[in-house]
Amino acid sequence: MLMKDGMNSRLLLDCAKSCILASSPVFRRQQFLIRCVGGSIDHQPHSRNMQALRSIEVDSESLIRAITPALDPTRHKGQAGNIAVIGGCREYTGAPYFAAISALKIGADLSHVFCTKDAAPVIKSYSPELIVHPILEESYSVGDENKRSVSSKVLAEVDKWMERFDCLVIGPGLGRDPFLLDCVSEIMRHARQSNIPIVIDGDGLFLVTNNLDLVSGYPLAVLTPNVNEYKRLVQKVLSSEVDNVDAPQELLSLAKQIGGVTILRKGNSDLISDGDTVKSVSIYGSPRRCGGQGDILSGSVAVFLSWARQHILTADSNSNLSCKNPTVLGCIAGSAILRKAASLAFLNKNRSTVTGDIIECLGKSLEGISPAS
Numbered sequence: 375m376l377m378k379d380g381m382n383s384r385l386l387l388d389c390a391k392s393c394i395l396a397s398s399p400v401f402r403r404q405q406f407l408i409r410c411v412g413g414s415i416d417h418q419p420h421s422r423n424m425q426a427l428r429s430i431e432v433d434s435e436s437l438i439r440a441i442t443p444a445l446d447p448t449r450h451k452g453q454a455g456n457i458a459v460i461g462g463c464r465e466y467t468g469a470p471y472f473a474a475i476s477a478l479k480i481g482a483d484l485s486h487v488f489c490t491k492d493a494a495p496v497i498k499s500y501s502p503e504l505i506v507h508p509i510l511e512e513s514y515s516v517g518d519e520n521k522r523s524v525s526s527k528v529l530a531e532v533d534k535w536m537e538r539f540d541c542l543v544i545g546p547g548l549g550r551d552p553f554l555l556d557c558v559s560e561i562m563r564h565a566r567q568s569n570i571p572i573v574i575d576g577d578g579l580f581l582v583t584n585n586l587d588l589v590s591g592y593p594l595a596v597l598t599p600n601v602n603e604y605k606r607l608v609q610k611v612l613s614s615e616v617d618n619v620d621a622p623q624e625l626l627s628l629a630k631q632i633g634g635v636t637i638l639r640k641g642n643s644d645l646i647s648d649g650d651t652v653k654s655v656s657i658y659g660s661p662r663r664c665g666g667q668g669d670i671l672s673g674s675v676a677v678f679l680s681w682a683r684q685h686i687l688t689a690d691s692n693s694n695l696s697c698k699n700p701t702v703l704g705c706i707a708g709s710a711i712l713r714k715a716a717s718l719a720f721l722n723k724n725r726s727t728v729t730g731d732i733i734e735c736l737g738k739s740l741e742g743i744s745p746a747s
């Protein structure tokens with residue numbers, strides 16, 4: 375293995391782990407299967423693409439060390455982050471929980487969930503750590519004549535808290551009920567007026583793809599599409615099918631076309647662009663694809679984005695970060711921490727790894743890069 379300039383021992387350890395795992399028959403079979411279905415699900419099957427990805431790979435560990443705040447005894451509750459997840463309905467209670475608890479496990483001080491009335495007791499029962507607001511309503515529980523008043527009530531409830539949040543995560547487990555999505559559109563408009571960053575995932579992406587004006591031209595918006603969500607976004611915005619040969623260029627065009635929002639395209643490498651620059655995070659994660667990993671990512675990105683914003687505001691001009699966009703920095707850091715946690719969880723649990731196991735490794739994953747003391 376060649377030692378590159380500046381490659382530290384941790385990176386070498388990562389490479390060594392990757393090599394050991396890459397030589398295992400199960401993992402090789404997995405990679406083979408992924409390549410077989412290549413074009414449609416994987417955005418790095420082509421050698422041209424792989425070369426391009428290598429050239430835009432970032433040193434995520436240095437970046438994480440730079441933006442992670444010290445555990446300083448002079449700081450008070452809230453200064454390390456107050457995050458709100460808007461999601462959780464009759465069908466889905468796991469996704470908002472995963473996103474909100476991940477924010478706390480990364481190091482945010484407070485994590486809220488705004489969900490439907492049915493989902494709230496369930497989410498509360500998962501964890502006393504979360505602050506759960508049972509305020510959203512779906513069409514089945516609201517008569518047509520009440521829609522306007524219910525909608526104003528929902529918005530007033532969220533507005534009471536809005537200014538206190540460092541970032542909103544909109545969409546994990548939100549569902550697709552039209553009335554609920556109308557209310558969430560209003561919440562997004564208010565967040566935007568207050569200059570609060572928004573991470574949009576899951577059903578939030580379903581909403582935004584059909585209403586691009588909600589995020590278009592808002593530099594504090596982050597979209598985190600998975601393979602299906604990305605396909606829908608490309609079809610809608612670029613009026614074409616996904617191009618797996620020149621993935622970075624396509625992502626750049628997409629982000630630019632939506633007015634400079636930041637997009638994190640999830641896959642075997644995570645690709646990030648704000649329409650100006652493209653970065654890749656390819657550090658080894660896990661071959662396990664259990665549902666919920668995207669939810670961990672959205673909660674993690676929200677915290678790192680808030681920290682990056684704080685860092686940029688307070689750092690002197692000598693700060694040696696090559697990129698100064700907090701949304702891009704948040705995406706890089708969130709992706710790297712999730713992938714490291716997934717790899718740690720997989721080392722212990724192998725095929726039985728589930729999302730909860732990965733969440734339990736988030737702290738260790740960050741500690742390995744930026745120790746608390």
Ligand SMILES: NC(=O)C1=CN([C@@H]2O[C@H](COP(=O)(O)OP(=O)(O)OC[C@H]3O[C@@H](n4cnc5c(N)ncnc54)[C@H](OP(=O)(O)O)[C@@H]3O)[C@@H](O)[C@H]2O)[C@@H](O)CC1
Pocket residue numbers: 465466467468469470545546547548549550575576577600602603665666668669
């Ligand atoms: N433990 C949990 O609680 C977890 C909950 N999760 C939550 O699940 C939600 C969906 O996220 P996902 O990742 O399954 O969406 P995705 O890959 O686009 O779709 C897959 C296929 O399903 C279909 N489809 C989806 N919704 C539909 C609907 N309402 N009605 C009809 N069809 C629908 C979809 O169809 P299409 O959109 O292509 O028409 C596609 O074929 C989201 O809120 C997420 O946060 C996850 O985070 C995992 C852990």
Ligand SMILES: Nc1ncnc2c1ncn2[C@@H]1O[C@H](COP(=O)(O)OP(=O)(O)OP(=O)(O)O)[C@@H](O)[C@H]1O
Pocket residue numbers: 408576599600601640641642643644659660661663664665666667668669670671709712713
């Ligand atoms: N093929 C892959 N190889 C390695 N890692 C991957 C692969 N696909 C996704 N990941 C990792 O898993 C994370 C979540 O991506 P995924 O596509 O599972 O999101 P999702 O479908 O939105 O998840 P969720 O089930 O939470 O909705 C990505 O950020 C990436 O780090």
Ligand SMILES: [Mg+2]
Pocket residue numbers: 575576600668669
């Ligand atoms: Mg998802």
